[in-house]
Amino acid sequence: MDILRLATAGSVDDGKSTLIGRLLYDTQTAFEDQIDAVARASRRTGGDGEQINLALLTDGLKAEREQGITIDVAYRYFATPRRKFIIADTPGHVQYTRNMVTGASTAELAIVLVDARGGMTEQSRRHALLCSLLGVPHLVLAINKMDLVDYDEAAFRAIDQEFSRFSERLRIPDLSVIPMSALEGDNVVQRTTKMPWYEGPSLLHHLETVHVAADTNLIDLRFPVQYVIRPQTTEFHDYRGYAGKIATGVIRVGDEVIALPSGMTSKVTAIDSPAGPVEEAYAPMSVTVRLADDIDLSRGDTLTRVNNQPRTTQDIDAMVCWMAPEELRPGMRVLVKHTTRTVPALVKDIEYRMDVNTLHRAGADSLGFNDIGRIRLRTTQPLMCDDYQRSRQTGGFIVIDPTTKRTLGGGMIRLP
Amino acid sequence: MTTTMRLSHLAALEAEAVHIIREVVAETEQPGLLFSGGKDSVVLLHLAKLAFWPARVPFPVVHIDTGHNFPEVLEFRDEYVEEIGVRLIVGSVPEALAAGSLREPAGNVSRNALQTPVLLETIQKHRFDALFGGARRDEEKARAKERVFSVRDEFGQWDPKNQRPELWDLYNGLLEPGASMRVFPLSNWTELDIWQYIADRELALPPLYYAHERAVFERDGMLFADNEFLPRREGEDIRMEKVRFRTIGDATCTGAVRSDAVTNEDVLAEIVASRLTERGATRADDRVNETAMEDRKREGYF
Ligand SMILES: Nc1nc2c(ncn2[C@@H]2O[C@H](COP(=O)(O)OP(=O)(O)OP(=O)(O)O)[C@@H](O)[C@H]2O)c(=O)[nH]1
Numbered sequence: 094m095d096i097l098r099l100a101t102a103g104s105v106d107d108g109k110s111t112l113i114g115r116l117l118y119d120t121q122t123a124f125e126d127q128i129d130a131v132a133r134a135s136r137r138t139g140g141d142g143e144q145i146n147l148a149l150l151t152d153g154l155k156a157e158r159e160q161g162i163t164i165d166v167a168y169r170y171f172a173t174p175r176r177k178f179i180i181a182d183t184p185g186h187v188q189y190t191r192n193m194v195t196g197a198s199t200a201e202l203a204i205v206l207v208d209a210r211g212g213m214t215e216q217s218r219r220h221a222l223l224c225s226l227l228g229v230p231h232l233v234l235a236i237n238k239m240d241l242v243d244y245d246e247a248a249f250r251a252i253d254q255e256f257s258r259f260s261e262r263l264r265i266p267d268l269s270v271i272p273m274s275a276l277e278g279d280n281v282v283q284r285t286t287k288m289p290w291y292e293g294p295s296l297l298h299h300l301e302t303v304h305v306a307a308d309t310n311l312i313d314l315r316f317p318v319q320y321v322i323r324p325q326t327t328e329f330h331d332y333r334g335y336a337g338k339i340a341t342g343v344i345r346v347g348d349e350v351i352a353l354p355s356g357m358t359s360k361v362t363a364i365d366s367p368a369g370p371v372e373e374a375y376a377p378m379s380v381t382v383r384l385a386d387d388i389d390l391s392r393g394d395t396l397t398r399v400n401n402q403p404r405t406t407q408d409i410d411a412m413v414c415w416m417a418p419e420e421l422r423p424g425m426r427v428l429v430k431h432t433t434r435t436v437p438a439l440v441k442d443i444e445y446r447m448d449v450n451t452l453h454r455a456g457a458d459s460l461g462f463n464d465i466g467r468i469r470l471r472t473t474q475p476l477m478c479d480d481y482q483r484s485r486q487t488g489g490f491i492v493i494d495p496t497t498k499r500t501l502g503g504g505m506i507r508l509p
Numbered sequence: 510m511t512t513t514m515r516l517s518h519l520a521a522l523e524a525e526a527v528h529i530i531r532e533v534v535a536e537t538e539q540p541g542l543l544f545s546g547g548k549d550s551v552v553l554l555h556l557a558k559l560a561f562w563p564a565r566v567p568f569p570v571v572h573i574d575t576g577h578n579f580p581e582v583l584e585f586r587d588e589y590v591e592e593i594g595v596r597l598i599v600g601s602v603p604e605a606l607a608a609g610s611l612r613e614p615a616g617n618v619s620r621n622a623l624q625t626p627v628l629l630e631t632i633q634k635h636r637f638d639a640l641f642g643g644a645r646r647d648e649e650k651a652r653a654k655e656r657v658f659s660v661r662d663e664f665g666q667w668d669p670k671n672q673r674p675e676l677w678d679l680y681n682g683l684l685e686p687g688a689s690m691r692v693f694p695l696s697n698w699t700e701l702d703i704w705q706y707i708a709d710r711e712l713a714l715p716p717l718y719y720a721h722e723r724a725v726f727e728r729d730g731m732l733f734a735d736n737e738f739l740p741r742r743e744g745e746d747i748r749m750e751k752v753r754f755r756t757i758g759d760a761t762c763t764g765a766v767r768s769d770a771v772t773n774e775d776v777l778a779e780i781v782a783s784r785l786t787e788r789g790a791t792r793a794d795d796r797v798n799e800t801a802m803e804d805r806k807r808e809g810y811f
């Protein structure tokens with residue numbers, strides 16, 4: 094059995110938390126004590142008496158319950174006989190976009206909800222854009238609250254078309270569109286009979302069957318060294334292992350490898366995995382690699398292949414999501430963490446800010462809270478990077494404030 | 510070829526946890542691992558061993574001891590720590606009480622509230638900047654909201670409305686002076702995953718986790734082990750029952766469940782069939798009010 098990681102997205106109040114609650118409830122994977130607690134809380138927060146507020150299954154913070162919105166990502170887990178799911182239920186409110194990005198950054202599938210009554214809002218567009226920039230490979234457009242438009246096909250088609258027009262310029266490798274009512278449970282776990290004009294699967298059926306195995310990049314070997322293991326005991330006197338998580342690709346005993354940035358080459362003599370020694374290992378396994386030669390190799394360096402190398406560069410061109418109240422401006426000094434390497438960097442230039450409604454690029458000399466834009470950085474040491482769309486692992490980085498150490502933003506590298 | 514190269518769910522969770530543990534050791538100065546002898550901390554310490562094999566686990570383990578222990582658990586703790594070969598640091602509530610740095614509120618037998626100050630004191634004394642915890646997000650609704658790297662201010666407090674963004678697997682291990690971190694490598698594991706892993710890797714646990722005859726009494730719909738720390742009230746009669754524990758915490762607030770599960774397979778079958786969460790079934794400390802866990806975390810609990 095494998096794991097599918099998914100995230101919700103979309104405007105505030107479009108029904109994301111309700112949908113996840115419904116999914117857990119109808120698959121009977123929410124526990125009785127959780128349901129009881131939610132029923133108690135529903136009565137306290139008002140509500141329509143009988144009905145329990147399913148959104149409370151994920152909105153677990155005091156402040157969330159008081160305000161009736163999601164503030165931070167909730168992670169929920171459930172399994173069917175076919176798959177295990179890790180769900181990140183993210184907030185729709187623009188103020189908490191950083192938390193949506195947190196949830197979507199690791200997702201293999203995102204469900205973008207749109208209210209059938211109102212159609213797309215600026216926030217639905219922002220989230221769809223973010224899913225595309227973050228390289229979420231599978232997208233479900235969930236046209237929700239169909240119960241409030243009498244399950245009308247025309248309402249559904251209109252939004253479907255609106256989304257198509259908007260997403261023409263986005264990168265969405267796989268899109269499914271499902272009309273549903275999270276509140277009533279239509280097309281969530283079971284297909285509904287109220288929309289005979291819709292012939293596709295229920296959401297759960299889609300989640301169980303969507304093909305994700307091919308999404309892992311098993312072509313380009315990138316092994317960023319995380320930690321050097323040297324026991325220095327009598328039994329393992331000469332053991333020197335390079336521990337790390339394989340970012341992309343496959344590594345085998347006997348492979349010729351090159352260390353970057355040093356450029357020295359060697360041969361893989363052994364691979365130790367949590368389950369013992371193995372002949373081959375692949376992304377995203379955490380392993381320890383041993384080499385034939387004692388070459389210069391430490392945390393932050395990358396093992397790769399001579400004939401298929403990442404770009405080693407100090408000049409970074411990237412899209413960034415800015416997540417801090419202080420503005421990003423040229424001349425700013427930051428830290429960049431990319432794979433296992435953290436280096437000081439200088440913001441050289443802001444090329445443009447993205448208008449999330451029109452997807453137009455507007456000239457800008459700063460990026461503010463929740464802005465998305467294209468920037469250039471110069472790092473003090475080279476990074477070994479790939480284009481983000483080819484590899485989330487070696488194309489993504491975070492920006493850190495050198496003084497407060499807070500995470501200020503996330504970047505996605507563009508290679509020409 | 511490529512289609513078979515997808516990790517099973519347990520292998521994926523294991524790889525993720527090992528990555529997190531190594532990342533903390535690489536990025537922080539003085540890490541430690543909270544170890545209670547409970548099933549989650551057993552899995553956590555096992556993963557730490559794997560992460561650095563064949564070298565030793567490069568940090569000490571820390572037990573915040575409320576003094577209200579099941580003797581079997583303490584025995585297990587000492588044996589396991591010895592086997593792994595790590596240093597054990599005990600932050601002791603009874604010692605803090607004896608030294609007068611802490612006072613027990615009158616009429617209250619649970620020492621849950623006393624755990625937090627002792628934890629914070631231990632962190633300060635040993636200058637820990639990162640502590641691993643075995644908490645899982647499926648345990649409780651406030652935990653479901655917490656980051657893997659959970660930054661705490663100088664008072665150990667968690668601010669749920671102001672958590673750091675946490676993108677991809679790029680964990681930010683840098684801290685402002687005075688701040689510290691709790692790190693949860695098992696964030697994405699469920700109770701079922703933990704048991705499947707224990708069964709698969711044949712990890713040893715304290716015997717309390719398997720069905721055994723025990724003298725118990727009933728309170729608030731839960732079965733409590735008869736123990737010296739928990740005075741019985743009127744009408745709470747002792748009887749022998751076949752029980753096991755789903756979680757192990759302070760003996761005064763951890764209940765048992767009726768069970769016949771003596772092997773890992775039995776336990777797995779029981780968990781699959783259970784309609785209650787482990788904390789909902791057996792933890793009195795979460796029943797105080799709706800936001801008990803969130804409140805404790807804000808105050809510095811792990
Ligand atoms: N009629 C109807 N109401 C719905 C449906 N889905 C959600 N709602 C209601 O819409 C409101 C908002 O739902 P939530 O699930 O909290 O919305 P959300 O998208 O999680 O909101 P944020 O997380 O704050 O962005 C609640 O009152 C829900 O009961 C639906 O399918 N039909």
Ligand SMILES: [Mg+2]
Nearest residue numbers: 109110162163
């Ligand atoms: Mg919500």
